[in-house]
Amino acid sequence: MSTQRRHDREFVRTFFTTPTAVEGEDDSAKMLRGAVQLRGIEAPDVWVPDNEDATAPSMRDEGAENIIDVISEEGADFPGEIHPRIVWHRDSPETRHQCFKHMLQIADPENGAIEHIDGFVIPEVGDIDDWKKADEFFTIVENEYGLDEGSLAMSVIVESGEAELALGDLRDEMGKPSNNLERLFLLVDGEVDYTKDMRAITPTGGLPPWPELRHNTSRGASANGLIAVDGPYDDIRDVEGYHERMTENQAKGMLGIWSLTPGQVEEANKSPLPPKTGSWLLEVNGRDVELREEDGQYVYDGDGIELEELDDDQYRLTVGGDERELDGDALAEELLDLASYIPSMNDIVDSMEEFEAAKEAGRGAIAMEQSATLLVDDVEVSISNDRMWDEATYQAAQTPITLFQDVYENRPDQHEDLEEMYGEEIVERAMVVG
Amino acid sequence: MSTQRRHDREFVRTFFTTPTAVEGEDDSAKMLRGAVQLRGIEAPDVWVPDNEDATAPSMRDEGAENIIDVISEEGADFPGEIHPRIVWHRDSPETRHQCFKHMLQIADPENGAIEHIDGFVIPEVGDIDDWKKADEFFTIVENEYGLDEGSLAMSVIVESGEAELALGDLRDEMGKPSNNLERLFLLVDGEVDYTKDMRAITPTGGLPPWPELRHNTSRGASANGLIAVDGPYDDIRDVEGYHERMTENQAKGMLGIWSLTPGQVEEANKSPLPPKTGSWLLEVNGRDVELREEDGQYVYDGDGIELEELDDDQYRLTVGGDERELDGDALAEELLDLASYIPSMNDIVDSMEEFEAAKEAGRGAIAMEQSATLLVDDVEVSISNDRMWDEATYQAAQTPITLFQDVYENRPDQHEDLEEMYGEEIVERAMVVG
Amino acid sequence: MSTQRRHDREFVRTFFTTPTAVEGEDDSAKMLRGAVQLRGIEAPDVWVPDNEDATAPSMRDEGAENIIDVISEEGADFPGEIHPRIVWHRDSPETRHQCFKHMLQIADPENGAIEHIDGFVIPEVGDIDDWKKADEFFTIVENEYGLDEGSLAMSVIVESGEAELALGDLRDEMGKPSNNLERLFLLVDGEVDYTKDMRAITPTGGLPPWPELRHNTSRGASANGLIAVDGPYDDIRDVEGYHERMTENQAKGMLGIWSLTPGQVEEANKSPLPPKTGSWLLEVNGRDVELREEDGQYVYDGDGIELEELDDDQYRLTVGGDERELDGDALAEELLDLASYIPSMNDIVDSMEEFEAAKEAGRGAIAMEQSATLLVDDVEVSISNDRMWDEATYQAAQTPITLFQDVYENRPDQHEDLEEMYGEEIVERAMVVG
Structure with a gap:
């Protein structure tokens, strides 16, 4: 039992x-x-x-x-x-x-x-x-x-x-x-x-x-x-x-x-419901700072991280007073370590649907990609990360969706609020996934 | 039992x-x-x-x-x-x-x-x-x-x-x-x-x-x-x-x-006894800094927070490199969030007495006010906060006083030290409150 | 049992x-x-x-x-x-x-x-x-x-x-x-x-x-x-x-x-094995920074701590924006508070042998000294600390050595790696101590 x-x-x-x-x-x-x-x-x-x-x-x-x-x-x-x-x-x-x-x-x-x-x-x-x-x-x-x-x-x-x-x-x-x-x-x-x-x-x-x-x-x-x-x-x-x-x-x-x-x-x-819109964070001096989206790029406006393009694929990155020269790949790696992504409701539903389809097709684990272009001191850096999803990852990621479904079923008085927050289409997809 | x-x-x-x-x-x-x-x-x-x-x-x-x-x-x-x-x-x-x-x-x-x-x-x-x-x-x-x-x-x-x-x-x-x-x-x-x-x-x-x-x-x-x-x-x-x-x-x-x-x-x-004198703290870059008292005002001497008065009730506040323009109310609100007060023995006894009187008068909860004038980069800002006290708050706040009373009763050899620390009047009031 | x-x-x-x-x-x-x-x-x-x-x-x-x-x-x-x-x-x-x-x-x-x-x-x-x-x-x-x-x-x-x-x-x-x-x-x-x-x-x-x-x-x-x-x-x-x-x-x-x-x-x-070489750390703005060894001195290269020699055994030390004037002793005391030492395998074996000899000679506790010369902004400061070792300290310090011995006994295929990491002499001494 x-x-x-x-x-x-x-x-x-x-x-x-x-x-x-x-x-x-x-x-x-x-x-x-x-x-x-x-x-x-x-x-x-x-x-x-x-x-x-x-x-x-x-x-x-x-x-x-x-x-x-x-x-x-x-x-x-x-x-x-x-x-x-x-x-x-x-x-x-x-x-x-x-x-x-x-x-x-x-x-x-x-x-x-x-x-x-x-x-x-x-x-x-x-x-x-x-x-x-x-x-x-x-x-x-x-x-x-x-x-x-x-x-x-x-x-x-x-x-x-x-x-x-x-x-x-x-x-x-x-x-x-x-x-x-x-x-x-x-x-x-x-x-x-x-x-x-x-x-x-x-x-x-x-x-x-x-x-x-x-x-x-x-x-x-x-x-x-x-x-x-x-x-x-x-x-x-x-x-x-x-x-x-x-x-x-x-x-x-x-x-x-x-x-x-x-x-x-x-x-x-x-609070426990996923956000309408995803966002990128950058860890600056031990704190996560939300990046501003502009034309599909994510802009860091602070001065805790400084970046300067030298020439020939060389960059000078200063983080918390610690200055280093890096080539483009090492720079992207470095920023990837500092960056993290908060997925939207839409992102979570997408990932779950993608994993469900893969499982149906007999695959036990798939890679989910997260990528973005960051803009630091007017220098563009593209970062990309793969995360493996298996059954356990899928189930752990499901909690906010299960919560959403519980809310939707038990609180008809909040349907309007939820549809206003997310749009009808996402609400519908979120109700059938999982 | x-x-x-x-x-x-x-x-x-x-x-x-x-x-x-x-x-x-x-x-x-x-x-x-x-x-x-x-x-x-x-x-x-x-x-x-x-x-x-x-x-x-x-x-x-x-x-x-x-x-x-x-x-x-x-x-x-x-x-x-x-x-x-x-x-x-x-x-x-x-x-x-x-x-x-x-x-x-x-x-x-x-x-x-x-x-x-x-x-x-x-x-x-x-x-x-x-x-x-x-x-x-x-x-x-x-x-x-x-x-x-x-x-x-x-x-x-x-x-x-x-x-x-x-x-x-x-x-x-x-x-x-x-x-x-x-x-x-x-x-x-x-x-x-x-x-x-x-x-x-x-x-x-x-x-x-x-x-x-x-x-x-x-x-x-x-x-x-x-x-x-x-x-x-x-x-x-x-x-x-x-x-x-x-x-x-x-x-x-x-x-x-x-x-x-x-x-x-x-x-x-x-260490566990309340201080003789209260003090104001300001949270600067994640650390609490004690403010210096001068003529009844509390002065911040560091440079982790910067404040400049513009005109017409407008201020520029810089906290950890993050710069904002605020009117006087928003500024006070902002500093209130960063400030906290460590009450003195006298303050605690006062608050307890006040609550006891209110309870006697049939009121279950009262607001306790804490206010101060802060001085940051020569700009004066008055802040004030109300905290609700009910029976549970009162009892939780009582612990240092109960400890003090236990010490006073069991350690006559420390009476002199305690009276030197606090003054006789506070010691007497602390022994009867609660 | x-x-x-x-x-x-x-x-x-x-x-x-x-x-x-x-x-x-x-x-x-x-x-x-x-x-x-x-x-x-x-x-x-x-x-x-x-x-x-x-x-x-x-x-x-x-x-x-x-x-x-x-x-x-x-x-x-x-x-x-x-x-x-x-x-x-x-x-x-x-x-x-x-x-x-x-x-x-x-x-x-x-x-x-x-x-x-x-x-x-x-x-x-x-x-x-x-x-x-x-x-x-x-x-x-x-x-x-x-x-x-x-x-x-x-x-x-x-x-x-x-x-x-x-x-x-x-x-x-x-x-x-x-x-x-x-x-x-x-x-x-x-x-x-x-x-x-x-x-x-x-x-x-x-x-x-x-x-x-x-x-x-x-x-x-x-x-x-x-x-x-x-x-x-x-x-x-x-x-x-x-x-x-x-x-x-x-x-x-x-x-x-x-x-x-x-x-x-x-x-x-x-990871759980002690390092080949000891290192000194300095706590700068809440983070431990490893010092660079150069000619037996330990150099701090960052700018989170600034040090200037005035005259007559007077120094100006700036830590996290907080500036103070100190004499040489107070300065050493201050830096000692910020410094810590990561002992090498050799250091641990030395300390254990020293304590074992002291115990044999009927002493229950001995002081272990750690000292170094730090170099901050070209100013030399010598620091030194005594730590008391008694039976309990000795036994608590022994864990990495016991682990090393367990590894050495059970993993002959790693002997070469371990000897390459530490040198043969240290490996031999580490196997008999404790």
Whole structure:
């Protein structure tokens, strides 16, 4: 038996939290009523009415009511999944009891919300045995209301050393007859509380990067057919930083991220999708600089790399203060080492189609060529690289396409956005490849 | 039941080892006699008379005698805890037997040292079952001498792949009726032997950074209510490098470090404490440069960033060779992205007090403002940033204050140093906040 | 009982794969016939006729025949070990059955190949229970053909999150009476499939660096007496990149790497061996620059560091745009911080001999001096550093020598290459030290 995925979504790009009850407003559910209206690229894959940290403790009973009101009325039309976060704490039986009461209330079919709710998010979990306690409440609630056992998804926030360790136990525990941990859906990192739990200190008070936590969460997701999601990125103003974080996460297999605003949702919904247009990068002093396209050539405008044509196929190349004379071939080789190409959606689909055709024709590996003409200090240099594609390369390259297909199938409200981004023809080809 | 801390100290900044017997001296205990005199900021939180690697094998029986002599005479006045390191090896029953004999000897109440000894440090541990063998010797010794079971703390040196793996088993094993692993206190990395055990090679022969080991040790400490301590920093001359290592460790939740000299003890005792004065940093070509304060402004003196005022609210900003024209708002935004602030002890106490007052008034989150006037190439730019503080931010920010309080309570001999560092008023406020 | 090594080789530098059957050639075994002829520095420590990914699925039955043909004829003279890779998949009973059939066929003594085969490589393993299924086929095959139980080595490709987790279980499972997992030999990372399994995405389609996977593999090897090997480095043209990767791996204790060509084999066979000649590095703007030796002095030719002699023992040093005036001592101190030395084979042997003599004379620790005269902008600066060596330093420094000795003993075909690299005298001294 292989590692199964048991939920509708195989990918989740966005985990958007909304306070459930805000004091001092005419309508304490105002933020929920706003969020439930989101559609298209601003609507998250998973919406999380947040009856835990985003909502003051004194407002959480009212928050549970608001969840019921807003979702029973408008949840049917929400385009993403809905997973309220309710309270829990590995160290507090009182909080766990409150979790159970809120779940019983929100899930009561008479309240009309549960039919639009896909699951609940459980924060502050500890050991795997603590996860089982939460799972047991789901089972009791499902039984109480005649829902199928395991039909309510459970997502957890990994925000303690204990929970990080539990990620390694999951595969031994899921499938045991005495639990329903197969209901697990998202593994979400919570770096603020994790930082507190680990007692970490940084000079500026900023969050540590915690690369190992993110690796372990992503690995736990991979080994158990779940989905890994990174925690909130506080500095909402800093769009570039948010993108850098997502690029880092994606290289770890963590394709989803928390979003705090519809603006962040839009950025995060787009981030793991391949770009419309390919681009060439040049590594200059350890940083990748995007080259400007002009008339089919790729122009480097900076002064970190200097190039001068001497005569007789001789060139002087200066990189980071290091000056060398090279002939044309050596120059092209040198620039090829510094250059890299970010393929477009179109490029990826092309390559996959090409490999599929080759495979059909009985060939197991083919060379994919990438070439370009670079322009550095007005000197033209043509570079070209072959990369071997075999079955494994093909499958690894497929991830963004599979993600795209999952989005397209599950989010009809985003069809227009996607067609606007890529054009109809590419969207159609991307839906049939693979 | 939550993760408990079972020892007097919740934080240990410094783990200072001293050879127990040095050949060729008139008095082989000379170094012990020097170290036991340390007081104040030069005295470690944990002093480790080292009867293992720091002492030649042939001198270790004499070393055990010296430990008894020096601690029975002068241990009562030592301001930190005392945890001798004795021999142990996961692969050598002979060494383990020697461990038992030395422990029996040093712990014998008739020898007068044990009443001043807080525990023992066990090096070269392997699997968790190997840790239990050491724990069992502690139990037998405690029973033999009428000490309470578990009253002697056990700290281990993690210096093998096996021991690193055992960090993940600890939480399943502590609390079982057949062991007393609750006696565990410090988890100390030993990178030299770990490097040997992992068979790692670096070109210069320097130690690899082992970030994953340090993460796993810190996580093991967090999940079990223990304290993580990094291994020795060999290059005693290199104070800056020692500080960089500690800053890295602190971002991993590893707040303690080995010290080889009283000078290193002093640096390491101060390192996790917030600075007396806040400072602004500017990120220039990937490195953080501290700005010079002058008349309340923060001046950048380097030439990695250039700024020129054109006219009509237009500026030319050059960062790393990349030149742009911006209006005043965009300029401030740009510099804000590059700037960061290291808060002082005073700033942290202020923010915590402010948040506590807001919480009392029923607000769950407040914005904390940081602002400054920067001076770059004689152009003034005012920047300002809001950071949202909620309960989780508050608690994560609290770690250095909790550490400070732990130090103040347990180290009366450092009161004078702390008051000199911060002034009496800040010390008093820091002791009541949180 | 300590962690044992149970195989002839304690170190494996190179893992060289060859397709077993290529369609469209006169002789589909042509590549095997070429590879089996390799000798000396171009011949790998472990040769892997690859009947999995490198060979088209439709050609694998023919590949199994080719393995038998080529190895039965020419395997006796191959200087390295031979470990064919056969198919396996944790999620496919059909593939596992095919594994068993191919193993039965290749191992049949009547076919004459098995006497030259040291073991098999099993790809795509999952949980530890999946490893046991493969191990069981080895046991049945051994029994069927009257081979000693455990005599066929098993190496695995770690290319899934499950397999990475299994690395942590290994030590609990090896040695149980119901398996023969002691046959395990190499733990090889397979980053392409791992990337697919983790669903990671990078902008360029390049492989993520996966530092945690490599750490966990190396630690799993260390804790179980096995050998860690990194996966293939695709960009065959990029020799410098291959070396950087190996240097990174070596700092993790992963001393072996996959090779795709005899050229890569040669680079990888040499990489973990100490250099013939020592060299000084200077850290300039965060990068280590090798200094040019000239008349016993070490010259810095770049312009990242500038040095000017003023008068009266005063110097102006400019590092990364930061200008300071220093006296001679402070200058030497400053340059010492930036400099580092890569010792030669000769240096390492010298240091070890010196420490061994000191130990014999009853000293536990000695200072090793490194000194040099640097020439920066025509100003001479003499620097000197002492490093303390104790038993642990000695043992950690010993790894490259132990590796060298393992190579020398097991690879007589490389004696000539090694003597050419180092000279006979150094080779002889390196063989007796330690």
